[in-house]
Amino acid sequence: MDKRILFVCRSKNFMVNAFLNNLKTYGFECDVVAPDIRILSKQEDFPIIVLYLDDEISPDYTESMVYLKDKAGSSHEEILVYSIGAGETLEESKRIFGDSLLKKPFLRPINVKEVIEEINNDVEKEELFGNKKHILVIDDDPTMLNTIKGWLSGKYTVYMADSGMNGISVLARHHIDLVLLDFEMPVITGAKVLEMIRSESTTSNIPVMFLTAKGDKEHVMQVISLKPEKYLLKSMPAEELIANVDEFFAKQKAKELSLG
Structure with a gap:
């Protein structure tokens, strides 16, 4: 993970300049911009x-x-987001980004060195665990995408795609170990995306688990007929979904070890 930072601030006061100078000593490169969408x-x-x-x-x-x-x-890549602010502004950042996107909020006044060391430690952890399994979640519901990413990102590197075509694009650019695929997507259905994945030699062996909101027998049989690795109900609690993913990779590792 490279150490480029987009630093958003209204103006460069004494504290901001001290922060930026200390970031440089840790090898970070900062682009400082105003809070302006343009x-x-x-x-x-x-x-x-x-x-x-x-x-x-x-x-x-x-x-x-x-x-x-x-x-x-x-973003298809992991982005570390930090906010530094007073009471109400910090709460606003937590409300907007949510737990799944905001790495950590820091309440002012801050100890500049301690905050930078924490950011640096997070970057080093990302580099250390760069060999984490890579999971792609494909779902047209942004809330579901962010929820599942929040659940899995502690153990896995999680990529997100909000449509089948975007998912295929991610697969073309990144090594993916497992796909969690929404079965009931509009335009290009989950079944069609699975067909596209299996039709390409570069992606045909990537395991796919279907995500489905329906648990009735007829629907489940339809999903199973496509022979995914597994199907997961969207209504299942976080612990159960994580356990299913953990179990899959544990079995995969055991199989690899048995083959020598």
């Missing part, structure tokens, strides 16, 4: 976003956070 929309993608919030909630900063939330939520 400016943010022209920025390239950054693996780390730091929001140095105003003392009070302001419309332009709220709009900027919503924009960055949407961008981080739809």
Whole structure:
């Protein structure tokens, strides 16, 4: 994981300059931008976003956070997002980004060195666990995407796609170990996406589990007839979904070991 930071702040006061200078000593490269959607929309993608919030909630900063939330939520790569602010502005950042996207909020006043060390530790962990299994979640429901990513991202590197075609695009660019695929998607159904995955030699061996909102016998039999690795009900609790994914990879590893 590279150490480029998009640093969003209203102005460079003493604390901001101290923060930026200390980031440089840890090898971070920062692009400092104002909370303005017109400016943010022209920025390239950054693996780390730091929001140095105003003392009070302001419309332009709220709009900027919503924009960055949407961008981080739809990114195929892991983005570390941090907010630094006072009481109400910090709560606003937590509300907008949610637990699944906001890595950590820091309440001012802060200890600059401690905050930077924590960010640096997070980056090092991302690099250390770069060999984590990669899971692609394909679902047209953004809430479901972010929910499942939040559940799995502690153990796995999670990519997201909000349509079948976007999912195929992710598969073309990244190594994926498991696909969690929504069965009931519009336009291109989950069944059609599975057919597309299996028709390509580069993706045909990638295991696929279907996500389905329906648990009636007729629907389940329809899903099973396509021979996915497994089907998972969207209504199952987080612990059960995680356990199913963990069990799959545990069995896969055991099989690999048995084959030598």
